[in-house]
Amino acid sequence: MKYQVLARRYRPRCFEEVVGQEPIATTLRGAIRQDRLAHAYLFTGPRGVGKTSMARIFAKALNCPEAADRTRDQESWGQSCDSCAPCEAIHLGQDIDVVELDGASHRGIDNMRGIIEAVNRPATRSLFKVYIIDEVHMLTREAFNALLKTLEE
Secondary structure: OOOOOHHHHOOOOOHHHOOOOHHHHHHHHHHHHOOOOOOOOOOOOOOOOOHHHHHHHHHHHHHOOOOOOOOOOHHHOOOOOOOOHHHHHHHHOOOOOEEEEEOOOOOOHHHHHHHHHHHOOOOOOOOOOEEEEEOHHHOOHHHHHHHHHHHHO
């Protein structure tokens, strides 16, 4: 069996499993329930508080067909099923509409140009196209400016 870091092995898979960030989980679920979504979200904090985990859970809730189903009871709106194909693909990091990048190793302007070109294409099989950029503070100045320009547009 392949070794996996404990933080990844026990990473929460839905908003209800998040510990210590309940107000943030409630706020994000409320945004999904009310259809009041921003075009960008910034998760900040010290190491190990769950920024990337929360971003993945949020991406899963945005793209899960069950979460968008308004025929279910209102309490389950904005809650991913965690069993459909998009949820499993996002959890495994293999979804084509949820792109996760490491800013420390993809820090140049050429990497940002690739993102800028891809942003113009709509989501393929999900409702939203989500970019999770981890360690964004490691980007070069030029790459960060290109990323900001993309967010503004």
